[in-house]
Amino acid sequence: MKTAISVFALLLLCLVSSSTSAQKSSKIYSKVQKALDKKDYYDMIDLLERLPKEEKATAPYNKNMALALDSLKRYASAIKYYNRYLDLVKDSAATQRLAFIVDKEEKRILAWKAKLIRIKDCPKCNGTDTVYTEMSCMSCGGAGQIRKPCSRCQGRAIVACSTCMGKGSLPSPNGPIPCGSCQGGGTQRCNSCERGYNEESCSGCNGSRRTMTHLKCDLHD
Numbered sequence: 001m002k003t004a005i006s007v008f009a010l011l012l013l014c015l016v017s018s019s020t021s022a023q024k025s026s027k028i029y030s031k032v033q034k035a036l037d038k039k040d041y042y043d044m045i046d047l048l049e050r051l052p053k054e055e056k057a058t059a060p061y062n063k064n065m066a067l068a069l070d071s072l073k074r075y076a077s078a079i080k081y082y083n084r085y086l087d088l089v090k091d092s093a094a095t096q097r098l099a100f101i102v103d104k105e106e107k108r109i110l111a112w113k114a115k116l117i118r119i120k121d122c123p124k125c126n127g128t129d130t131v132y133t134e135m136s137c138m139s140c141g142g143a144g145q146i147r148k149p150c151s152r153c154q155g156r157a158i159v160a161c162s163t164c165m166g167k168g169s170l171p172s173p174n175g176p177i178p179c180g181s182c183q184g185g186g187t188q189r190c191n192s193c194e195r196g197y198n199e200e201s202c203s204g205c206n207g208s209r210r211t212m213t214h215l216k217c218d219l220h221d
């Protein structure tokens, strides 16, 4: 008696869980339909992925996946789902659509292969799809040198007079006398720069004025 009850309970549990799983799936499908109406194909795929595993062997799942991927132009994946769907159900519209995108995919692959061959034999890029061009250096505007403020005088072109240390006067037994080197001004011309600036070799081009830039080869797309 006890076993009979527990078997019954187990059966009931199975029934309940399968019906809730079916309810869950039908809820998801109605959301999938709404997403399809709104042309929200990424949303559609997200929703379909949430279906229980056993549902993924069914026609509605595979059809919806095929539709979403087809709309997103992910034809290679769409073909896979159309095939699974058509293994389960006869659908002439889907069969026609599948034939159309299979043809499209084949042409795309052929074009891609042809392009690869064109690149491989390209005399301009030698199959690398990249060409190197010399361009005027962007860092120095093609000058090869960059003007930088003098680090000694910070661009002021004058520094403190070295004779009077910038005081403008020198001590003497009769009191301070004006510094002869700077005429009392306390400053002298900076001899580390030219009017406060120094030309430095550009680090972008090492002073060569030009840099090598690689560009996509333009003999093919």
Ligand SMILES: [Zn+2]
Pocket: 119, 122, 123, 124, 125, 126, 127, 129, 130, 217, 218, 219, 220
């Ligand atoms: Zn090329």
Ligand SMILES: [Zn+2]
Pocket: 150, 151, 152, 153, 154, 155, 156, 157, 158, 190, 191, 192, 193, 194, 196, 197
């Ligand atoms: Zn200076």
Ligand SMILES: [Zn+2]
Pocket: 161, 162, 163, 164, 165, 166, 167, 168, 169, 179, 180, 181, 182, 183, 184, 185, 186, 187
């Ligand atoms: Zn001085």
Ligand SMILES: [Zn+2]
Pocket: 137, 138, 139, 140, 141, 142, 143, 144, 145, 202, 203, 204, 205, 206, 207, 208, 209, 210
């Ligand atoms: Zn430069």
